Amino acid sequence: MTLRELMGNGAPEVEVSGLAYSSRSVSDGTLFFCVPGFKADGHDFAADAVERGAVALICERPLGLGVPEVVVDDVRAAMGPVAARFHGDPTAELEVVGITGTNGKTTTAFLVRDLLEADGLPTGLLGTVKQVVGGVEEPVVHTTPEAIDLQATFRRMVDGGDTACVMEVSSHALELGRAAGIHFACRVFTNLTQDHLDFHDDMEAYYLAKRRLFDGPGPVVVNLDDPYGRRLATEIDDPIGFSIAPSSTAHVAAGGEVPEQRFPSGSGASPPAAYRARDVRFDVTGARFTADTPDGPLELVTRLPGLFNVSNALAALAIARTLGVDAETCRLALAQAGRVPGRLEPIEEGQRFGVFVDFAHTPDSLDNVLRAARDLTENRLHVVFGAGGDRDRAKRPLMGEAAAARADRVIVTSDNPRSEDPEAIIEEVLAGTGPDVEREPDRRAAIALAIGTAGPGDVVVIAGKGHEQGQEFEGGRKEPFDDREVTREALQALRESKA
Numbered sequence: 001m002t003l004r005e006l007m008g009n010g011a012p013e014v015e016v017s018g019l020a021y022s023s024r025s026v027s028d029g030t031l032f033f034c035v036p037g038f039k040a041d042g043h044d045f046a047a048d049a050v051e052r053g054a055v056a057l058i059c060e061r062p063l064g065l066g067v068p069e070v071v072v073d074d075v076r077a078a079m080g081p082v083a084a085r086f087h088g089d090p091t092a093e094l095e096v097v098g099i100t101g102t103n104g105k106t107t108t109a110f111l112v113r114d115l116l117e118a119d120g121l122p123t124g125l126l127g128t129v130k131q132v133v134g135g136v137e138e139p140v141v142h143t144t145p146e147a148i149d150l151q152a153t154f155r156r157m158v159d160g161g162d163t164a165c166v167m168e169v170s171s172h173a174l175e176l177g178r179a180a181g182i183h184f185a186c187r188v189f190t191n192l193t194q195d196h197l198d199f200h201d202d203m204e205a206y207y208l209a210k211r212r213l214f215d216g217p218g219p220v221v222v223n224l225d226d227p228y229g230r231r232l233a234t235e236i237d238d239p240i241g242f243s244i245a246p247s248s249t250a251h252v253a254a255g256g257e258v259p260e261q262r263f264p265s266g267s268g269a270s271p272p273a274a275y276r277a278r279d280v281r282f283d284v285t286g287a288r289f290t291a292d293t294p295d296g297p298l299e300l301v302t303r304l305p306g307l308f309n310v311s312n313a314l315a316a317l318a319i320a321r322t323l324g325v326d327a328e329t330c331r332l333a334l335a336q337a338g339r340v341p342g343r344l345e346p347i348e349e350g351q352r353f354g355v356f357v358d359f360a361h362t363p364d365s366l367d368n369v370l371r372a373a374r375d376l377t378e379n380r381l382h383v384v385f386g387a388g389g390d391r392d393r394a395k396r397p398l399m400g401e402a403a404a405a406r407a408d409r410v411i412v413t414s415d416n417p418r419s420e421d422p423e424a425i426i427e428e429v430l431a432g433t434g435p436d437v438e439r440e441p442d443r444r445a446a447i448a449l450a451i452g453t454a455g456p457g458d459v460v461v462i463a464g465k466g467h468e469q470g471q472e473f474e475g476g477r478k479e480p481f482d483d484r485e486v487t488r489e490a491l492q493a494l495r496e497s498k499a
Contacts, residue, residue: 134160342466359466
């Protein structure tokens with residue numbers, strides 16, 4: 001393909017055989033994008049790219065390096081559409097579902113993929129936990145990869161037989177233009193709560209970054225229980241809303257009331273929900289509820305505990321029905337859908353108390369997970385958690401406040417301290433907890449402490465890292481650490497000590 005075909009009539013007829021935004025990825029025939037980054041500027045590496053074989057440059061200022069240059073206002077904005085053209089516009093051949101929000105993206109994406117596959121649609125997956133291309137699982141580097149990598153992956157999906165793709169779309173990716181050039185068959189908003197304020201200036205900037213996903217055509221599924229979701233619903237045409245009825249009577253199977261849930265009020269009159277859950281009931285196997293839909297009521301069962309997972313299941317139902325999956329297929333597939341790795345994942349080693357590992361790393365997600373865990377015990381609820389370093393500091397005391405409000409026992413530990421002092425991070429978390437809290441900076445020791453002292457019928461939640469398999473320290477050092485494996489080791493050690 002030529003540079004003119006990629007960039008338009010003003011560009012020269014230079015044959016391009018590959019695309020790159022890192023000079024280390026350049027080979028003969030590559031078109032190199034000089035992307036200004038946070039720590040380095042791609043313009044500074046353009047000469048190296050030319051030496052490695054780059055035949056042309058996309059840049060924001062003239063460089064005069066002896067190869068054709070196309071000067072644009074925003075290299076990042078150009079990268080997605082060019083990558084899409086280079087790879088033959090693969091998302092024109094895929095039904096792509098884009099899901100954005102602070103919490104719920106991963107679980108909703110897994111559920112939607114299960115529903116689409118149950119309808120006979122081979123479906124790729126791009127997300128935080130894993131990606132699946134042509135039925136093959138692959139490791140994840142970013143929730144939403146750079147545009148060049150993303151479009152290449154879409155092409156591999158099409159070539160591998162996928163006819164649909166479900167992807168998580170992060171606010172970083174939207175702000176940085178990584179999702180440009182994608183044709184979305186359905187776009188989804190789960191919620192917006194405090195996170196990533198180390199990257200976005202404030203919550204309004206965070207919302208506006210998420211809002212970028214909804215500028216294009218096509219159906220939009222929106223959570224109307226979220227104030228930002230209600231705001232979005234007033235700003236777009238014909239939103240498909242979902243909601244859990246505030247009057248829904250949710251009971252634990254054992255007979256206890258689920259604590260009152262929050263249904264925050266927002267400004268503006270949002271449309272009524274097309275999909276609404278009511279008569280929600282929980283037990284140790286998950287949840288049951290009635291979904292009122294445009295086609296009438298549907299009795300649904302899901303293996304996922306917690307009211308927030310009822311919301312995720314309702315979102316998945318609305319998405320699948322919007323894409324043409326029949327109601328009965330949705331009902332059966334939701335009942336069979338498995339748990340998501342690191343999302344309220346139960347750890348069983350024959351112990352007499354419940355243990356769950358969850359990715360919750362924001363105040364709202366921690367609160368939701370602890371509410372769900374509370375439904376599963378009539379005894380004590382323990383939580384072990386920390387906060388990540390080099391990230392939004394303002395959420396740390398809010399996480400501490402959520403933990404202290406919901407759990408009977410709180411152990412604050414390290415998460416991914418990165419370049420920060422773990423003890424200093426813990427102090428900021430403790431500012432929101434009150435005095436009756438334990439601290440143990442060593443995460444392995446903190447998990448062992450909670451496991452070793454839990455009583456029969458208790459529930460222990462290990463929060464913050466979920467599916468992650470490493471702990472990040474200063475200087476980019478990453479040591480192997482999987483909360484699930486460490487928890488299993490602690491449970492096995494407890495069993496051996498009692499034996």
